[in-house]
Amino acid sequence: MVNKAWSNRLSEHTRFEALVLPHLDAGYNLARWLTRDVNDAEDVVQEACVRALKYIDSVQGSEARSWFLTIVRRAFYDWCARNRPKEIVADDGAAIESAAADPALQPERAALRSAQSRLLADALAELPLVFREVLILRELEDLSYKEIARIADIPVGTVMSRLARARSLLQRSPLLHAIRAQTAGAHR
Amino acid sequence: MNCNEAGTWVAAYADGEIHGVQGRSIEQHLRGCAACGAKYQAVLTLRAQIRAEVPRFSATPALRSRVQALLAATQAAVPTRPRAERDRWRWLSGGALAGCAATVLAWVVASAVMDWRTNEDVATEAVATHVRATLNNHLIEVASSDQHTVKPWLSARLDYSPPVHDLASEGFPLEGGRLDTLEGHRVATLVYRYRLHTIDVFVRPESAHVPPALRTLRGFNVVHATGSGMDWLAVSDVSPDVLTSFVQRLAHADGS
Numbered sequence: 122m123v124n125k126a127w128s129n130r131l132s133e134h135t136r137f138e139a140l141v142l143p144h145l146d147a148g149y150n151l152a153r154w155l156t157r158d159v160n161d162a163e164d165v166v167q168e169a170c171v172r173a174l175k176y177i178d179s180v181q182g183s184e185a186r187s188w189f190l191t192i193v194r195r196a197f198y199d200w201c202a203r204n205r206p207k208e209i210v211a212d213d214g215a216a217i218e219s220a221a222a223d224p225a226l227q228p229e230r231a232a233l234r235s236a237q238s239r240l241l242a243d244a245l246a247e248l249p250l251v252f253r254e255v256l257i258l259r260e261l262e263d264l265s266y267k268e269i270a271r272i273a274d275i276p277v278g279t280v281m282s283r284l285a286r287a288r289s290l291l292q293r294s295p296l297l298h299a300i301r302a303q304t305a306g307a308h309r
Numbered sequence: 310m311n312c313n314e315a316g317t318w319v320a321a322y323a324d325g326e327i328h329g330v331q332g333r334s335i336e337q338h339l340r341g342c343a344a345c346g347a348k349y350q351a352v353l354t355l356r357a358q359i360r361a362e363v364p365r366f367s368a369t370p371a372l373r374s375r376v377q378a379l380l381a382a383t384q385a386a387v388p389t390r391p392r393a394e395r396d397r398w399r400w401l402s403g404g405a406l407a408g409c410a411a412t413v414l415a416w417v418v419a420s421a422v423m424d425w426r427t428n429e430d431v432a433t434e435a436v437a438t439h440v441r442a443t444l445n446n447h448l449i450e451v452a453s454s455d456q457h458t459v460k461p462w463l464s465a466r467l468d469y470s471p472p473v474h475d476l477a478s479e480g481f482p483l484e485g486g487r488l489d490t491l492e493g494h495r496v497a498t499l500v501y502r503y504r505l506h507t508i509d510v511f512v513r514p515e516s517a518h519v520p521p522a523l524r525t526l527r528g529f530n531v532v533h534a535t536g537s538g539m540d541w542l543a544v545s546d547v548s549p550d551v552l553t554s555f556v557q558r559l560a561h562a563d564g565s
Contacts, residue, residue, distance in 0.1 A: 134380055138446075145376065149368040163372045170376050174383065241362045259324065260359045266326050285320055288355055 136177045140185040141170065147186060147262055148193040154257045155197045157246050161204075169196040187268045194254065194272055208250060244294040252287035255280055312338075315345050323352040374452035374485065381450035381487060431492055431542070432524045432531040438489050438498075439509045439529065439544040448500050448507060449485035459486045463497040471497040471512040472537050474562040481508070481555055491542075501555075508545040508552070510559060515540050523549055536560025 148169060152162040169192045180188045201208055245253065258269045270277045315338045321327050322335045339346050442448050451462040460473040463486050475483040484500040484507075491511055501508040515535050524531045530549045534541045534556040543556045 134383075137380065142376075145368040145373070146366075149372060150366045153366040159369065162366075163369060163375065166368070166372055167375050167379065170379055174379070241358055242364065245359070245363055256359075260356055261363065261365045266321070266324065281317075281321060284324075288320070288352065292351065292355060 133174065133177050137170075137174050140177065140180060140182060141173050141189050144186045144189045148189050150261060151190055151193050151254070151257060152197055154246070154261075155194070155250065155254060156200075161200070165197045165200050166193060168200065169193040172196065187264065187272055190258070190262070190264075191272045191274075241291075244291055247294075248287060248290060252283055252290060255283045256287040256291070259284055312342060312345055315339075315342070316348075319345050319348050320352050323349050323356075371452075374449050377446055377448070378450055378452050378485075381447055432526055432533075434491055435509075435511055435531055435542050435544050436526045436529045438491065438511075440527075442487070442489075442498075442509065443507065448487065448509075450487035452485040454483050454485075456483060459483065459499070462486060463488070467495055467497055469514050471499070471539060472563050473499060474559060476501070476555070476558065476562075479558065480504075503545070503547050503551065503555070506545055506547045508543055508547060508555065510556070511542040511544070512539050514538065523553060525549070532556045534560040537563040 145166070149162060149166050152165040152169070153159070156162045156165060169189070172192050172195075173189055176192075198209065245256065248256065254273060255269055258264045258272060264272070266277050266280045269280045273280070275283075315335055318327060318331070318335055319339070322332060322339075327335060339349055451459055453459050454475055454477065456473040456475050460470065463473070464470040466488055473483070473486070477483065481501045481503050484502050486500060487498050489496050489498045489511065491513070494513065496511045496513045499510040499512060501510065515538050522533045529544055529546055530552050532543045532549070532552045534543075534553075536557075537560060539560065541556050541560045543552055543559075545552055547555075
């Protein structure tokens with residue numbers, strides 16, 4: 122005994138449950154790394170779900186994951202523009218400079234941190250937004266260049282150059298250098 | 310292939326983006342070139358480190374219940390809209406016979422409501438509602454352990470105001486609430502947790518005084534109690550004695 126609007130809504134819910142809910146972890150992981158905060162990540166993903174529910178008719182099953190991640194990322198940037206406008210830095214060069222000047226990346230502070238595994242995670246969290254997002258999508262979500270390009274709304278060539286810079290920033294991160302020196306010293 | 314050609318593609322190769330002929334020629338170059346080989350290894354090493362040391366976060370329970378609440382809220386919004394009402398009447402005229410049957414059924418159900426406890430159907434319906442909500446992951450429409458959040462949410466949607474108490478200190482934390490229909494009437498459903506079990510408590514205004522009753526249906530225990538001017542019907546797979554004392558405690562929480 123269902124009317125038409127009711128059954129449409131039901132099928133929207135069914136589609137949402139089948140297409141979006143399986144990727145809730147992926148969406149949350151992305152939001153968590155972009156916001157770097159539990160509660161903010163929840164807010165971003167909830168907003169993304171509101172949008173996903175609205176446009177659920179426009180998605181095919183095979184692309185549901187990157188579609189949802191696109192929405193999560195978009196929701197994050199909208200949220201960020203409202204709450205942390207300073208974080209959105211359009212110019213990559215400026216982003217690197219500000220990251221290099223960040224006191225959180227100073228080796229002295231890094232040396233104070235005890236757990237080694239926290240350091241790589243910290244260094245990754247300190248990466249400028251544009252580099253952090255491609256690296257998370259590549260290494261934690263295991264997405265292809267094409268999918269990352271679509272999600273981050275950039276050409277594949279830009280995905281490649283940002284990944285390269287993200288990796289070299291991470292490899293050259295003072296945080297990691299400090300710990301390597303520390304462990305090398307301990308083994309000597 | 311020389312280093313200039315290979316250089317830009319080494320990372321892409323490490324990312325599994327390059328296959329076929331081009332992949333094989335990069336492979337060949339990597340075997341002979343120490344500089345590009347080191348670059349390739351650096352990408353693999355960093356990846357192994359990231360995957361070993363960097364957490365991939367999973368959606369928190371709080372987020373999951375917020376998403377369920379979102380789904381429930383949009384679902385609940387539909388039938389109350391006037392347009393939906395018109396559609397329902399169109400459906401009735403399209404199947405007059407079925408419509409008559411539904412009307413008769415509605416009468417039967419409505420008269421059964423007059424004394425819901427003596428009727429086994431309400432227990433059956435309560436269990437069915439509990440199972441449906443569990444299977445659809447639709448247990449909670451308003452997720453909160455704060456009784457001052459849950460109570461107004463329910464009161465705003467009903468013509469009565471159910472007493473809401475968090476019994477977390479006694480091992481029964483309040484998880485939230487939702488609206489259900491029992492015997493054709495909207496009822497408040499409070500959702501509690503006890504260890505790993507979920508307890509649904511249907512609350513509606515008391516109609517007549519009847520002693521507490523316990524039933525077991527399809528493996529679920531259904532316990533009834535009256536108190537604080539309400540009828541309380543708890544459904545759960547929690548053991549009967551625990552469920553009975555919990556419902557009694559809940560029904561008389563206002564007086565204590």
